[in-house]
Amino acid sequence: MRQAGSGSPALTVLWLQSGGCGGCSMSLLCADTTDFHGQLRDAGIDLLWHPSLSLASGHELTALLAEITSGRQRLDALCVEGSLLRGPNGSGRFHMLAGTGRAMIDWVRELAGIARHVVAVGSCAAWGGITAGGSNPTDACGLQYEDEHPGGLLGAAFRARGGLPVINVAGCPTHPNWVTDTLMALAADGFQAGDLDSLNRPRFYADQLVHHGCTRNEYYEFKASAEKPSDLGCMMEHMGCKGTQVHADCNTRLWNGEGSCTRGGYACIACTEPGFQEPGHPFHQTPKLAGIPIGLPTDMPKAWFVALASLSKSATPRRVRLNAVADHLVVPPVAKKTRLK
Ligand code: SF4
Numbered sequence: 001m002r003q004a005g006s007g008s009p010a011l012t013v014l015w016l017q018s019g020g021c022g023g024c025s026m027s028l029l030c031a032d033t034t035d036f037h038g039q040l041r042d043a044g045i046d047l048l049w050h051p052s053l054s055l056a057s058g059h060e061l062t063a064l065l066a067e068i069t070s071g072r073q074r075l076d077a078l079c080v081e082g083s084l085l086r087g088p089n090g091s092g093r094f095h096m097l098a099g100t101g102r103a104m105i106d107w108v109r110e111l112a113g114i115a116r117h118v119v120a121v122g123s124c125a126a127w128g129g130i131t132a133g134g135s136n137p138t139d140a141c142g143l144q145y146e147d148e149h150p151g152g153l154l155g156a157a158f159r160a161r162g163g164l165p166v167i168n169v170a171g172c173p174t175h176p177n178w179v180t181d182t183l184m185a186l187a188a189d190g191f192q193a194g195d196l197d198s199l200n201r202p203r204f205y206a207d208q209l210v211h212h213g214c215t216r217n218e219y220y221e222f223k224a225s226a227e228k229p230s231d232l233g234c235m236m237e238h239m240g241c242k243g244t245q246v247h248a249d250c251n252t253r254l255w256n257g258e259g260s261c262t263r264g265g266y267a268c269i270a271c272t273e274p275g276f277q278e279p280g281h282p283f284h285q286t287p288k289l290a291g292i293p294i295g296l297p298t299d300m301p302k303a304w305f306v307a308l309a310s311l312s313k314s315a316t317p318r319r320v321r322l323n324a325v326a327d328h329l330v331v332p333p334v335a336k337k338t339r340l341k
């Protein structure tokens, strides 16, 4: 393992952007550090080039690419942000890498074969994401998936030189620390196949559910539900929240140190999951069958949920019931002299 500060970086990183909004880069700038470049440097990470963060551009980038493809510059991690645009007719000409006369998909294919690791930054690069929604006129796809189907640009059998498939740091945008923690783990040679879940997302965040740590958990327990935007109650029953099914640690690894979608009053719309962009219903509404939400919590049989929900609703304390449909606390918890027994 190469050590930080030994002269040779532990991990050289090239970051390319294709069919996306750049939001994952914006998110990256909110990484939980006062010195972004210092954090990377301390971890032995050398960011060779990033389209927004690097001063180099034009011929300096083409010179770097030539160094990499000729083998004179080592490439450890290729990070791709945004989906890969295969159109029109498989030519990739919807996105040419400026100054090279060559389609971005061709650059990505070549560089993915050189890099020790390939990282999909965000749900567009992982699954196709928003860019692949609707009629998908640009024929956008992910690096190794199209929604939940293995394949994508590089094909299901692709393995980077380090032996791993594309590491899908999915999210829309992705949490900045999911990216920095992944890169730091790669720099420390601490990332193995077993550290990825069944969709090749890093398990350090994908083994959690958004529901874990949500401040609305008490409302969920009693099925005291929000009925309109800004209500304090649980948003699963009516407002489209999928936090009980979605793999991410958004409510325990907060965003910008203090927030999350559900803490901000927005349902979790499953942005780390393949195909989230087209749920088949409005994002802010819960689809139901006979009054029961179709998307039940992960690991919970339907009969259990129905039984638990009716029991919980019959036992909902007045405080929880009233607060659930208010935009501020209207009934505070009673102070009891119980010695907290
Ligand atoms: S709002 Fe969503 S994440 Fe929060 S408790 Fe309800 S179901 Fe869980």
Ligand code: SF4
Pocket: 171, 172, 210, 246, 247, 248, 250, 260, 261, 262, 267, 268, 269, 270, 271, 272
């Ligand atoms: S709470 Fe859900 S929608 Fe929001 S960032 Fe996390 S996974 Fe994405």
